[in-house]
Amino acid sequence: MAMSVLLVVIMVSAVLFAVFQGTTAEMSAGLLDGAKDAVSLAISMAGVICLWCGVVEVMRRCGLMEKLAKALRLPISALFFEARADSGLRGDIAASVSANLLGLGNAATPLSIRAAARLHDVSGRTGAASDSVCMLVILGSCSIQIIPATIAAARASQGAASPFDILPAVWIATVISCAAGVIAGLLFKRVWR
Amino acid sequence: MIWQLITPLLILGIALYALLRGVDIFAALIAGARDGLNVLLRIVPALVPLLAAITMLRASGFLDAFAEFCRPAFQFLGIPPECAPLLIVRPFSGSGALAVGVELMRSHGADSLVGRTAAVMLGSTETTFYAVSVICGAAGVTKTRYVIPAALLADFAGYITASAAVRWLFT
Numbered sequence: 001m002a003m004s005v006l007l008v009v010i011m012v013s014a015v016l017f018a019v020f021q022g023t024t025a026e027m028s029a030g031l032l033d034g035a036k037d038a039v040s041l042a043i044s045m046a047g048v049i050c051l052w053c054g055v056v057e058v059m060r061r062c063g064l065m066e067k068l069a070k071a072l073r074l075p076i077s078a079l080f081f082e083a084r085a086d087s088g089l090r091g092d093i094a095a096s097v098s099a100n101l102l103g104l105g106n107a108a109t110p111l112s113i114r115a116a117a118r119l120h121d122v123s124g125r126t127g128a129a130s131d132s133v134c135m136l137v138i139l140g141s142c143s144i145q146i147i148p149a150t151i152a153a154a155r156a157s158q159g160a161a162s163p164f165d166i167l168p169a170v171w172i173a174t175v176i177s178c179a180a181g182v183i184a185g186l187l188f189k190r191v192w193r
Numbered sequence: 194m195i196w197q198l199i200t201p202l203l204i205l206g207i208a209l210y211a212l213l214r215g216v217d218i219f220a221a222l223i224a225g226a227r228d229g230l231n232v233l234l235r236i237v238p239a240l241v242p243l244l245a246a247i248t249m250l251r252a253s254g255f256l257d258a259f260a261e262f263c264r265p266a267f268q269f270l271g272i273p274p275e276c277a278p279l280l281i282v283r284p285f286s287g288s289g290a291l292a293v294g295v296e297l298m299r300s301h302g303a304d305s306l307v308g309r310t311a312a313v314m315l316g317s318t319e320t321t322f323y324a325v326s327v328i329c330g331a332a333g334v335t336k337t338r339y340v341i342p343a344a345l346l347a348d349f350a351g352y353i354t355a356s357a358a359v360r361w362l363f364t
Contacts, residue, residue, distance in 0.1 A: 003239075003286060010246040018253035026252040034248030034296075038240040041295060042233055050229035055204055057225030058218055062211035109327060116332035128336035129329065137337070141324040141344040142351075147203075148316030154295050155312050160303035164200045166312050169358035173317035176354040181347030188339035 044157035045150070052149035056102055068101060069094035079182070080132045082122050092118050093136065103145035112140045131189040138185045142178040146171075236288050243292040247278075251296055272356040275307045279314060280352055284321040284345065291315065309363055313355040318348045 018027035059065060072094045076083055083090040096111035116136050123130030129137070148170055155163040211218050250256050260274040267274040275297060283290040294311045301307040321344045329337050 003289070006282075006286070006289065007242060007246050010250055013255055014246070014249035014253040017250075017255040017258070021254045023252060023254050027249050030248040030250075030252030031245050033252075034245035035241050037248070037299075038237065038244040038292075041244070042237040042240065046230070046233055049233060050226035051222075052225075053229035053232065054222035054225030055207060057228065058211045058216060058221040059207055061221045062207075062214045062216040064207070064210070112328050113331040116328050116334065120332050120334055127334070129334045129338055129340065133332070133334060134338055134340050134343070137325055137328050137334075137340045138343050138347065140328050141319050141321045141340075142347050143317055143319040145316075150291070151294070151312050151316040154291065154315075155298065155303050155308075158295060158298040158303035158308070160298075160308075163303075166309055166316065166359075167199065169309070169313045169355065169362050170316040172358040173313055173351050173355040177317055177347045177351030180350030181343055184343035184346045185339070188343055192339040 041154070041157050045153035048153035048156055048163070049149060052103075052147065052153075056104055059102060060104070060107075065095075065098050065102060065104075068098040072097055079135055080119070082119060082132055086122070089115075089118055089122065096136075097139065097144070100140065100144050101146055103147060103149060112136070116140075131185075134189065135182070135185050138181045139178065142174070142181045144174060144178055236291070239288040240292055243286075243289050244296065247292050247296045250278075251300060270353055270356075271360070272352055273307045273310050275301060276311055276314065276352075276356075279311055283314070283318055284348060285323070287320040287323065290320070306359060306364065310356050310359045313359055314352055317355055318351045319344075321345060321348055 014027055014030075018024045069091065073090060076090055076093050076097065080090075080093060083093055092111070092115040096108065096115040099108035099111050116133055119133045119136055120129065123133060147164075147167070151166070151170075152163040155166070208218055211221070256275075256278060260277055263277040264274040267277060272280075279290060279293045279297065282293050294315045297311040298308040303309075303312075321341070325337060325340055325344060329335075329340070
């Protein structure tokens, strides 16, 4: 429903603004151009997205995901005290974090849900999230994927000379944003009961 | 130079490692590409109305006026004011944000400061409200306590850093 309201708000603003600014002709053309561009955009993005999904599938099949999950044990034990003794729980959290890192969109969400549900069970609470569940969800809502393939595909479709040259900037922004989320979580848990 | 080589080298490295581990790379690539088509099939229907609406908004002149309106506050934060609509849509809708981002790349150029900042913002933040509601809803968590403020703070830090990183690396 939220999307429906958003769409109507956008269209009302566009029509009203165009009438006052005298840009009705351009605005009407924009409606059809946008719809047309959505499909050509999808076609020009398809190649990069399919290629990257293939590479990610290769990584999954050759065990790189488990390697990554193993490497994540230490930081996960530091952030989630419940996971220190419980290796199954630690594995669930590691799987969800590494799926997010690799950008496995389809696999990441169910893994995050599983890890969150298990952490929630362990906490013994009924409705309100425990501090560890909060931390996991905060991490899940920070984009931590290493290669943002969809964005690179979008850049390629819009004529970028080197679509992946934004990678270092994306990594810097991701690290700072995740750090801000984790620090905010650690601070808020002291005051927010 | 190194950033031009990173994609082929990364893919080559993964392929060599997989081959040594005896993985049928071609079969995996094909299976993955099929997944990719499914991903596209999921985003495209949403992109059609969204990109149509946002192109209307651009063509009416609203987006330029909105950027002007936001200029003082955004300049203070170091964020290109043209990216203001992206910041508003980003936490609510992934495909909406992609549509806004693509529109910014198209109207300002994919390699412009605005186009690059939009891409980095898209790549370094997540659809916060969607992610939180899906994960908490399915895990049986009803009260999310401080998750939303902390996650939005993370997004905000991401926007500022994205703008600063692009300015620093590309000008």
